[in-house]
Amino acid sequence: MKTTILLFNDLLPVLYWVTVWSYAKAFFRNSALAKKVKTPFLSVTIACHFLYLTLRTLEFGHPPITNIYEILSVLAFTTALAYLAIEYITKVKSTGYFVLIISFFFQLLSTVLIKELANVNPILRSNLLGFHVTSALLGYSAFAISAVYGFLYIMLYHHIKSNRFGVIYDNLPNLEKLEQMATVSVITGFLLLTVAIIVGVVWLPRAFEHYSYFDPKLVGTIVIWLMYGVGLLAKRSIGWQGRKIMVLSIVGFVVTMLSLTVVNVFLSGFHNFY
Amino acid sequence: MNLALIGINHRTAVLDVREKLWFSDTELPGALAQLKNQFFTECFIVSTCNRTELYGIADVQKNPGSADTMVKSAGESLVNLKSASHTVLPHHLYRLFGCKAAGHLFKVASGIDSMVIGDIQILNQIKSHYNLATAEHTVGVFLNRLVQTALRVGKRARTETSISEGAVSVSYAAVELASKIFSNLSEKRALLVGAGETGELASKNLVGRGIASFSIANRTRARAEELVKDLGGTVIDFDQVETALRDIDVLITSVSSPQYILSPDQLRRVMKARSNAPLLVIDIGVPRNVHPDVNKLENVFLHDVDSLSRIVDQNLERRKSAITSVNAIILEELIGMRQWFESLQVSPTISDLREFFESVRSDEVRKHINRFSEQDRELVDLVTKRIVNKLLHLPTTNLKNGNGESAEERHKKIHIIRGLFGLHKNEPIENRLDEDTIP
Numbered sequence: 001m002k003t004t005i006l007l008f009n010d011l012l013p014v015l016y017w018v019t020v021w022s023y024a025k026a027f028f029r030n031s032a033l034a035k036k037v038k039t040p041f042l043s044v045t046i047a048c049h050f051l052y053l054t055l056r057t058l059e060f061g062h063p064p065i066t067n068i069y070e071i072l073s074v075l076a077f078t079t080a081l082a083y084l085a086i087e088y089i090t091k092v093k094s095t096g097y098f099v100l101i102i103s104f105f106f107q108l109l110s111t112v113l114i115k116e117l118a119n120v121n122p123i124l125r126s127n128l129l130g131f132h133v134t135s136a137l138l139g140y141s142a143f144a145i146s147a148v149y150g151f152l153y154i155m156l157y158h159h160i161k162s163n164r165f166g167v168i169y170d171n172l173p174n175l176e177k178l179e180q181m182a183t184v185s186v187i188t189g190f191l192l193l194t195v196a197i198i199v200g201v202v203w204l205p206r207a208f209e210h211y212s213y214f215d216p217k218l219v220g221t222i223v224i225w226l227m228y229g230v231g232l233l234a235k236r237s238i239g240w241q242g243r244k245i246m247v248l249s250i251v252g253f254v255v256t257m258l259s260l261t262v263v264n265v266f267l268s269g270f271h272n273f274y
Numbered sequence: 275m276n277l278a279l280i281g282i283n284h285r286t287a288v289l290d291v292r293e294k295l296w297f298s299d300t301e302l303p304g305a306l307a308q309l310k311n312q313f314f315t316e317c318f319i320v321s322t323c324n325r326t327e328l329y330g331i332a333d334v335q336k337n338p339g340s341a342d343t344m345v346k347s348a349g350e351s352l353v354n355l356k357s358a359s360h361t362v363l364p365h366h367l368y369r370l371f372g373c374k375a376a377g378h379l380f381k382v383a384s385g386i387d388s389m390v391i392g393d394i395q396i397l398n399q400i401k402s403h404y405n406l407a408t409a410e411h412t413v414g415v416f417l418n419r420l421v422q423t424a425l426r427v428g429k430r431a432r433t434e435t436s437i438s439e440g441a442v443s444v445s446y447a448a449v450e451l452a453s454k455i456f457s458n459l460s461e462k463r464a465l466l467v468g469a470g471e472t473g474e475l476a477s478k479n480l481v482g483r484g485i486a487s488f489s490i491a492n493r494t495r496a497r498a499e500e501l502v503k504d505l506g507g508t509v510i511d512f513d514q515v516e517t518a519l520r521d522i523d524v525l526i527t528s529v530s531s532p533q534y535i536l537s538p539d540q541l542r543r544v545m546k547a548r549s550n551a552p553l554l555v556i557d558i559g560v561p562r563n564v565h566p567d568v569n570k571l572e573n574v575f576l577h578d579v580d581s582l583s584r585i586v587d588q589n590l591e592r593r594k595s596a597i598t599s600v601n602a603i604i605l606e607e608l609i610g611m612r613q614w615f616e617s618l619q620v621s622p623t624i625s626d627l628r629e630f631f632e633s634v635r636s637d638e639v640r641k642h643i644n645r646f647s648e649q650d651r652e653l654v655d656l657v658t659k660r661i662v663n664k665l666l667h668l669p670t671t672n673l674k675n676g677n678g679e680s681a682e683e684r685h686k687k688i689h690i691i692r693g694l695f696g697l698h699k700n701e702p703i704e705n706r707l708d709e710d711t712i713p
Contacts, residue, residue: 030436160454161569163581165588169454170440175552176457241550242573 001059008052013111015045016076016104023096027171038096042084049077049107063130068261069114071137076106078141082185086145090181092173098148128203136196136221140256142189143228147253149182150246157243179242182249183235190228197225220259228252276315276334277416278341279375280349280367281327284389287366289323294358297321299406305355306412313337313348316414318407318421320382322399324389328352329379331416345369373608376420380604383424384431385438391593392438397428419614427607434603435596440589445475447585448556448577449483452524455554455575460484462523467491467515467535469501472579473528473558477505480524489522491515493529519544525555527563538567545571556582616685620673623688626697627669631662 019041025034053074056064064070080103087093156172159165172178200218231248234240282295297305302319309328310317317330330348337344349369353362370378378387383400385392404421407413413421432438441447456462464485466477469492481488488507491514492498498509510518519525519541529535536555541564545553550573557564557578569576635658646654673687692698 032434156454160451160575163577163584165585170592174453174457175455180457242552 001055005052005055005059008048008055009111009114012045012049012052012073012076013104013108015041015048016080016100016107019045020097020100020104023100027094027097028167030167030171035093039084039087039093042080042096042100046077046080046084049073049080053077063133065130065133065137067114069110071133071260072106073110073114074134074137075141075144076103076110078138079103079106079144082138082141082145086181090177092177092181094171094173095149095152098152099145102144102148128199132196132199132203135192135199139189139192139196140260142185142192143249143253143256146182146185146189146249149178149185150249153178153182153246154243154250157246175242179246182246186228186232186249186252190225190232193221193225193228197221217259224252224256224259227255276332277329277372277375277420278332278345278348279327279329279370279378280345280352281325282362282366282368283325283327283387286368287362291361291366292324292326294361295321295326295353295356296323297326297356301355302403302406303410305352306407306410308355309348309351310412312351313344314412316417317412318404318417320400320403322396325382325387326352327379327382329375329417329420331414341371342369345371373612376423376611377604377608379420379424380427380607383428384600384604385428386431386597386600390442391590391597392432392442394432394438397425397432400428401425416615419611423607423611427604430603430607431600435599437593437596437600439596440585440592442586442589442593443475444558444579444582444586445472445479447582447589448476448526449479450585451556451575451577451582452480452554453483455552456523459486461486463487463489463521464524464526465489465491465510465515465518465522466501466505466526466528467512468527468529468559468563469497470528470530470558473526474501474505476526476556476558481505481507485524489518491518516540516544519553520547523551523553525553526558527555528558529563530559531563532561534563534565536564536568538565538571541568541571541574545574616688619685619688623691623697624670624673627691627695628666630695630697631666635659635662 019038022034022038022041025031026038053064056070064074080100083096083099083103086099087096152172153175155168156175156178159168160175173181227248231240231245231252235245282292284292297319298321302321306317306319309330313333313336314330315333317328319329320327328348332341332344337347346364346369349364349367350359353359353367356362379400381387383397385394385396388396400421404413404417407417441450452459452462459480460483462485464477464480464487466473466488467490477488477490488505489510490498490501490505490507491510491512492501493512495509495511502509516536527535541553552573552575555564555568555574555576557576560579562578564576566576568574639655639658643651643654669691673684673691679687
């Protein structure tokens, strides 16, 4: 099985690249062939990725969440899966390039840098932890997607304002729709993150003897949670619309990514497992 | 294919000349019947503001001479039917034959021969004129196949290429812009300030797209009320416009005024009152009605005639680049049609061949039958018939089924056989051409 896993590990970035490339061809060159094959390519890639993650779990005895590189792979997977769901629900198929390129980079990083830890903290083998982490990662994927749509909104906004009527104008869905998609993603992410935090806080005392509510990761996550919460509230009550909210969704995601990487690497607390 | 085309379009004649040759739906039946009588076994006419084209299958028996002469006469008859021989001169008309005529109809159906590339209307016009000809019984096997294929070409061009995509008029570009900003136009409200063709057209398009509500304001209230009768909607007083803007999503201004009727400050107040909800302002006025600085405001999208023209130009370029793909479709269908026609050629050729052999056989038998006794005469007839059948068996089967040859090869075979045996009775018009013209 280990060789299969290694094979899949190398195969995945290639599959993502082919998928991203067909979405790009469909968007920027209006290729009829690309439009036909892009979603099937995506489905195949996601299926292979799922297989890979399952195989890893079976082989190593724990869900692939023990180090940042495994997490990057899961993030790539959840982002791609979330995007497929978006395509299915909204029937908007043109924005794939912008979302999936993130999946590609995450998976590429994961493939290149992944290493297997000899001793995995037994805590990491727990199912509840798996649930906690999955919820958090799905939440982060949703934030990633909302950032992409926020970015697309701002790009289209500027194009229309400055009379640029090229491929972007032709092929992107309308502003209102982009804003809607970004908002739905933010709300979804927020809910998922809430679940993750609750599970984490409830579970905390049981798992650790020396826990602290001031662990950097916890603090970082609460900050993110508050940020998105305030943003959503502002949209509802003050009626913040359009660009302001979209910029917020991008900022939110950047902060989230920083928290995931920088905080983990430079600051340590009980939440550090690697 | 005995297909011939005589026509006039926007490339060969100006509107003044073209409209002399325009046939209304009431005039067409008579014209079709007369032309069919004189020249064709089948015919049909397409007549629009940009073209009048007569497609017909030449009746070789009625017109044994040169194909070109026949078609020229048909053209003259067509012109005389409208008593237009003083205005519509020979150089205004083009003539095409066979595959070129078929290809031309396909070009027309796909919209690449129209004044505005990718024109959708022409397909419906062809269909309705074809139905008219069918009702008049001037359409038969060939034209049926031709028009059905042309309609398919038109449909394929529209679905498989971008030949009809994007707004190509300023008024449509305005609506396209609205649908790039707003998700659901049926939940939005529009306001037209002023009057004028482009503004009214854009408003009509918005109403056509199902905009939720529509109002009109004009300095002269009476004018607004007049427009409301035409476009629907409600009237608003001119001085109420700024207040009305708080609930409007799309504003179209088309006022003739030397000064701006809306300033950045006014719009700033308006945007504040509507919590910055997006507002599309289309300024059609020349000189402009809305101060350009309004575009600097958050969530206000200000566009004038220039930017709308830019959208149109971009879309026209895109349509032009689709022409190659459309031509590929046309070629594909032409080849298919040619193959169908070739398959039809086989039967007449075989029957002509049999007829020829039979005429030789019966001739010779008749000449020499008196040398045979009474009892033997029947036998002679039988034996000679058997000889002919045996001789023809292989060539007939060969022609009918072929040995996996291409349509081109079969066409050559038919041509050779006709040439070798002098079988010219049902020969296609293309083999008798002395010239053809391309507009």
